[in-house]
Amino acid sequence: LQVLNEKKLQEVDSLWKEFETPEKANKIVKLKHFEKFQDTTEALAASTALVEGKLSKNLKKILKKIVAKDAHEQLAVADAKLGGVIKDKLNLSCIHSPMVTELMRGIRSQIEGLITGLPSREMAAMCLGLAHSLSRYKLKFSPDKVDTMIVQAISLLDDLDKELNNYIMRCREWYGWHFPELGKIITDNLTYCKCVRKVGDRRNFASSDVSDILSEEIEEDVKAAAEISMGTEVSEEDINNIIHLCDQVIEISEYRTQLYDYLKNRMMAIAPNLTVMVGELVGARLIAHAGSLLNLAKHPASTVQILGAEKALFRALKTKRDTPKFGLIYHASLVGQTTAKNKGKISRMLAAKTALTIRYDALGDDTSAEMGAENRLKVETRLRHLEERGIRRISGTGKALARADKYQNKSEVKIYDPSGDSTLPAVPKKRKIQEVEDQEAGVAVKAKKLKTETKEETNVEEGEPVKKKKKKKEKKRQAEAEDEGALNEEAATSPTVENAEKKKKKKKKVKEEDED
Secondary structure, X not given: OEEOOOOHHHOOOOHHHHHOOHHHHHHHEEOOOOOOOOOHHHHHHHHHHHHOOOOOHHHHHHHHHHHOOXXXXXXXXXXXXXXHHHHHHHOOOEEOXXXXXXXXXXXXXXXXXXXXXXXXXXXXXXXXXXXXXXXXXXXXXXXXXXXXXXXHHHHHXXXXXXXXXXXXXXXXXXXXXXXXXXXXXXXXXXXXXXXXXXXXXXXXXXXXXXXXXXXXXXXXXXXXXXXXXXXXXXXXXXXXXXXXXXHHXXXXXXXXXXXXXXXXXXXXXXXXXXXXXXXXXXHXXXXXXXXXXXHHHOOOHHHHHOOOOHHHHHHHHHHOOOOOOOOHHHHOHHHHOOOOOOHHHHHHHHXXXXXXXXXXXXXXXXXXXXXXXXXXXXXXXXXXXXXXXXXXXXXXXXXXXXXXXXXXXXXXXXOOOHHHHOOXXXXXXXXXXXXXXXXXXXXXXXXXXXXXXXXXXXXXXXXXXXXXXXXXXXXXXXXXXXXHHHHHHXXXXXXXXXXXXXXXXXXXXXXXXXXX
């Protein structure tokens, strides 16, 4: 189409008014060239090329023939990416702006009036058929990349595991009333159900051959236990129902193995690098949790690491505690074989490499698993380095293995302290201070006595006359000192109000005697 009046195109807001009727539209644009598609396949190929921003062969030929003549004019393009391709390959100046989008919208609304010679029915049928073909092509873009099958398969696998656990538990409990010893001898659930289905009543174990199910030793133990079993007797109808339940368990188990193989093959086709990194089950659960492989590719590595632990994450954020270090990725083999100390580091590194493999699988064209194998090798070397770091030390000459010293048990012998068993009341501090002061006073009195005695002895030896009055005074002082010591001892043992009053009275008497 060729634009006739470019001035009206400048008014973008009112441009729609010029395309209200086919007559008005013909005044703005004019058909320059029209070429039909031969069939729907050709139309679909051209449409998909336009959607992807590529230049189809037919469009390239038309542009070379017609537009090359008017090379000085600009070519209005609805897709900027397509305009860049045309400019690079054909050296034509292209324009893409809001004015062009409004112009294209007006042309689509009046396409029947602008293109002559096409009935409206054929145009409607053509549009409907092309729309259906284009939608079908988008859905079937890559049948191997359809990840909805993986989401359904892993969900069904989890449901089968739950149902199998319920069925097997019910079967063991039901048949355990009849033959309780069998559950302890046969630990494998599938073998247990096969054995019950084949034998039925426990009395048939002696005559039946279960060597194709059990080993010789276990078979002998089962037969010996069947003869001395403490279980109750049951009817044939009960045994038939138990056998029917065993049939269901065996069928579901076989279907589960078949479904697991299907899931494994589908994962290797859709996400081979992701499968190599974390395994088919963990990879399928990550895809199912995100909704699709493309949605999972949009997640950063930190989100992939805790995907599946959202409840714990928000609880930790709410309570201001440590956030979880891993979610679904915890079940990967690389995290499982790590010590508890290094699980956080390995899960972080594994999540980073897993995010790379997911994007490579979702957006790349290569279907090989080489990238996943390389990244897994890097994580394994890092894991080995972390594990060896614990038993290595830095020495003067370099890294050397640390020698483990001989362990010596140093036991401390603790002796029982009987002082803690005392039931006597604790003596207050004030009382202790009074006792110390009284003891010091008693020592001082004794020292005075010794001094007086030594003086008397020296006086007697020198032959000096001793007066009677002095002797009386000395006797009185000695008596007073003895009375004071006795009072101090009584005060230390029983510091009461009565003793204090007695002391005062005695002191008064001593003073009166001294005055006399």
